[in-house]
Amino acid sequence: MWCPRLVAISVLLSVLCASGAQAGSKSQCERCKKLVKGFREGEKRTSRSNFGGGDVHWEERKKVSYLKSETRLVEIIESACEKGNHGCTSFLEQYEELLEVWWFKKQDKFPDLQDWLCRVRTKTCCRDNEFGKKCAPCPGGVEKPCNGNGQCEGAGDRTGSGICNCRYGITGTKCDQCLPGFFNETKLNDCLNCHRACLLNCTGASEEHCLDCGPGWNRLVTGGCRDIDECLSKSLHNCAANQYCVNSEGSFSCQDCHTSCASCEDPGHKDCKGCAQGYRWNATATLCDDINECEEGVEDSTASAAQEKAAADTGDKDAIPAAAATELPRIAACKETETCVNKVGSFSCLCKRGYKRKKGGCVVDTKYKEPVSEQSAVTADDLPPVEEITADDDDDDVPAAKESHATASSSSKDEL
Structure with a gap:
């Protein structure tokens, strides 16, 4: 019609x-x-x-x-x-x-x-799970295309390619194989990841099923892989002197020691194997105490260098020295023109009042003015009476004394 x-x-x-x-x-x-x-x-x-x-x-x-x-x-x-x-x-x-x-x-x-x-x-178009000009079945068949492990590209379309796009870990034209690093779990009809200990292929989920071992793991005679504890030897890890090693499966990590420690085995302040600069070993408390450099001074650098050489010769750099036997001569932490301020594990030298920092030292600050409230007030009572100056005194001293007296009085008056 x-x-x-x-x-x-x-x-x-x-x-x-x-x-x-x-x-x-x-x-x-x-x-x-x-x-x-x-x-x-x-x-x-x-x-x-x-x-x-x-x-x-x-x-x-x-x-x-x-x-x-x-x-x-x-x-x-x-x-x-x-x-x-x-x-x-x-x-x-x-x-x-x-x-x-x-x-x-x-x-x-x-x-x-x-x-x-x-x-x-x-x-x-074609029927579901068929593709191409002739409507051919998708790889794996129309009932279970791509073995149920992927999608048949262009299914149901006469222009479709019929290529199987497989799920993660699966490969093959019919999605029927496992990629390297995966194993076939028949009960689940799926490919699962091998254990991280495995270099590539495996037959099961644990480290015992590895065919080869990856870095950080040792191959056992009985089969499978065992973790290497890198922290057991300094040749196996690269942690710094003020860090401690923490083992993990197939690897390790370096963690910072407590600030008082030069070296340690654990993070606590009582886990030191050596004291950091600015600290001293306290055998009673079994920890490193802060040194008050402002009261005790600092070690003589010349003597310290000699002791460090002696310690190096023994080969035991981490050993905590006996306090009494190895104490070094100490010198003032700061110069006479400086004020010492103690800090935890350190100290600071500040220029005293009336001085300023220049080229690493403290020099007189010509522009400095003492605050009025801190000046010593001079009064007439602080000066000798005028009448006590007699003719027997040196003539040159008399005018000078009077001038000093007058100046001081003026200053006293200004202060009042």
Whole structure:
């Protein structure tokens, strides 16, 4: 059946297709499925509608049903493709007549519109899990494509490649093999990671199933791998003198000692094997105490160098020296022009008041002015009475004494 109204719709669809480029990335199968989906949605939307008059009794008397009418078909087709989907509208224009055939003659016999239109008539699609021009079965078969371990690329599409995209850890054209570093777990029908001890392949999940051992592991005579404890020997790790080694499976890490320790075996302040600079070993408390350099001074560098050489000769650099036997002569921590400030494990030398830092030393600050509140106030009581100066005194001293007295008095007055 063909009518002018359907012809008009076809012309309209042609105009819409000409107004924009088709979506080339979509296959004809995808376009057919999109059209069928929109058609089915239109069927649901119009399932309770009727002719414009709404006279259901008239429909029954005349034996005319809206549900299978041309009017309903036109309404469904008009909205089958989304606005702007030129691929769908192009496919509809090409195969609209087949939709009419199915609507009026085939839908009772072939209720699956997608199978009838896309696979049987237009031959753009295949059955599920088939692909290509000949609709060949996907690798592994249509019942369990890719052995259930992947996706068959382009399944159901005559342009599909049929290549299996396998899940993580699985390979093979049918997704039936494990990648290196994985083993086949038959109970789960899956490939699982080998233990981290394994260099590559294994037969099970534990380190006992490794075929070869990776770095940080030793191969056992009985089979499998055992972790190497790098912390047992300094030749196996690269931790610094003020760090301690922490073993882990197949590796190790270096952690900082307590700040009071020059070396240690654990992080606590009582785990020192040697004291850091600015600390002294306390045998009673079995820890390294802070040295107050401001009260005790610092070790004589000349004597210290000699002792370090002697310690190096013994080969035991981590040993804590006996306090009384190895104490060095000590000298002042700071110079006379400096004030010493003790810190934990260290100290600072600050220039005294009236001095400033220059080239590493403290020199007189010519611009410094003593605060008034801290100056010594000079009064008349601090000076000898004028009358005590007699003729027996040196003549040169008399004017000087008077001048000093006058100046001091003036200063005293200003202070008052």
